[in-house]
Amino acid sequence: MAGRLVVVGGGQAAFALVAKLRALKDERPITMVAAEASHPYQRPPLSKKYLLREMNLDRLLYRPESWYGEHAIDIRLSTSVTAIDRIGKTVSLSDGSTLEYGDLALATGSTPRKLPASVGGDLAGVFVVRDFTDADRLAEEMKPGKHALIVGGGYIGLEAAAVARSSGLDVTVIEMADRILQRVASAATSNLVRNIHTTRGVDIREGAGLVRLVGTDGRVTAAELTDGTTIPVDLVIVGIGVVANDALAREAGLEVANGIVVDCFGRTLDSHVYAMGDCAVLPWKDMRIRLESVQNAVDQAEAVAALLAGGEAPYEPKPWFWSDQYDVKLQIAGFGLGHDETVVRAGQREGSVSVWYFMGGKLIAVDALNDAKAYVTGKKLLDLGLTPDRSILDDPQADLKTLLP
Numbered sequence: 001m002a003g004r005l006v007v008v009g010g011g012q013a014a015f016a017l018v019a020k021l022r023a024l025k026d027e028r029p030i031t032m033v034a035a036e037a038s039h040p041y042q043r044p045p046l047s048k049k050y051l052l053r054e055m056n057l058d059r060l061l062y063r064p065e066s067w068y069g070e071h072a073i074d075i076r077l078s079t080s081v082t083a084i085d086r087i088g089k090t091v092s093l094s095d096g097s098t099l100e101y102g103d104l105a106l107a108t109g110s111t112p113r114k115l116p117a118s119v120g121g122d123l124a125g126v127f128v129v130r131d132f133t134d135a136d137r138l139a140e141e142m143k144p145g146k147h148a149l150i151v152g153g154g155y156i157g158l159e160a161a162a163v164a165r166s167s168g169l170d171v172t173v174i175e176m177a178d179r180i181l182q183r184v185a186s187a188a189t190s191n192l193v194r195n196i197h198t199t200r201g202v203d204i205r206e207g208a209g210l211v212r213l214v215g216t217d218g219r220v221t222a223a224e225l226t227d228g229t230t231i232p233v234d235l236v237i238v239g240i241g242v243v244a245n246d247a248l249a250r251e252a253g254l255e256v257a258n259g260i261v262v263d264c265f266g267r268t269l270d271s272h273v274y275a276m277g278d279c280a281v282l283p284w285k286d287m288r289i290r291l292e293s294v295q296n297a298v299d300q301a302e303a304v305a306a307l308l309a310g311g312e313a314p315y316e317p318k319p320w321f322w323s324d325q326y327d328v329k330l331q332i333a334g335f336g337l338g339h340d341e342t343v344v345r346a347g348q349r350e351g352s353v354s355v356w357y358f359m360g361g362k363l364i365a366v367d368a369l370n371d372a373k374a375y376v377t378g379k380k381l382l383d384l385g386l387t388p389d390r391s392i393l394d395d396p397q398a399d400l401k402t403l404l405p
Helices: 012-023 066-070 132-141 155-166 187-198 247-251 294-308 372-384
Strands: 005-008 030-033 073-076 081-085 090-093 098-100 103-106 110-112 147-151 170-175 203-206 210-216 219-225 230-232 235-238 242-244 273-275 280-284 287-289 320-325 328-334 341-346 353-359 362-369
Touching: 005 012, 012 030, 012 294, 066 073, 081 247, 132 235, 147 155, 147 230, 155 170, 155 187, 155 235, 155 320, 187 203, 187 320, 187 328, 187 341, 187 353, 187 362, 219 235, 328 372, 353 372, 362 372
Parallel strands: 005 030, 005 103, 030 073, 103 273, 147 170, 147 235, 170 203
Antiparallel strands: 081 090, 090 098, 110 242, 210 219, 219 230, 280 287, 320 328, 328 362, 341 353, 353 362
16 A cells, blocks of 8 residues: 555645545545645635525535545644655644655645735735635625725636625725736626626726725725725725745745646656645646646646556646626636637627637637637637637627537
8 A cells, every 4th residue: 555645735626636536446545634624615606605695614515524534534624734854754733743644745725915914904804715714704794885895806806896796785896907807818808897897886997006905993994096096995805816825845845936836747846745736836838837726726636646546647737717707607718828819709698708819820718708608619629729710700690519520
């Protein structure tokens, strides 16, 4: 039997790794070290259905608590790894104990960026959402008639804006860049998503940053913006990106670059140490990328599990993402980085639309808003390495199925 596998983390990647190993009939001893008090649970609903109180924590759990014992998985909750000794192959834990490992899997995830205290980030009423306790505190504040300021116009900020607006709050979104979603989507997609929010009464201010938050008796009451205005606010939700949790790896002498650098097998420079999920920087098409998605966390973790169980296939990312905002489901296939052309195509259902990304004439990504057919077709084309016939794509009456071989 192989030596003990120690998994650092209790999120999507950590769970996917151990679940896949047991599904592959791998019987090695496994210990999961999870900083949170809860057994592993889904994160995406935290800022949506859980925040709206449409789901409780039990429904978010990947498996019941009993599953871990039934599958001989030792899980240490409310415990963190404080140091890695790669020579001795041990990890030190926050409770003062140590664990020996044969292999070590780092699934440490990422942490939302917070506003610094110098601009009011430590005031009461200022939130980030990383775990269910953050969502619980925010839910208590989401009352109709309040004014919420969303700092950041990426997907996290816009999803928060949708939940706040749906809960009856007045909402202002500020984005320092020239447009929302500038880092992750085309101008065409930004325009479509902006319209979704503004037609529902959200005030979106692009090219506007935060100077500082103003507080009274330690609680946020207003925000001074770089456009020269000051707006009253009752609560602030911060969505300005995340930082990979790579400090533990860095201190252990592993290579990091806003994430733990791994090869196509998920291995670090130490052949007995792996990393996966949001914390991992992996090779993709002659680049190094870090993919912050459920899909990548699961697929990469399962690829590492297969390798540990005796396989030898590299992990080849096929990125896809999604974002739920109001009654709109945005599905994304591919990676639009570096695109030089987009085609906007109206779907056959009212309100459905897709944006097709090209680079040098080749299809590289598709954004589909309430258009499952466009998403499925685009994803299949990307998986096959094919570029669609533009005459069919440009004809809104044409059947997208004809694009597939």
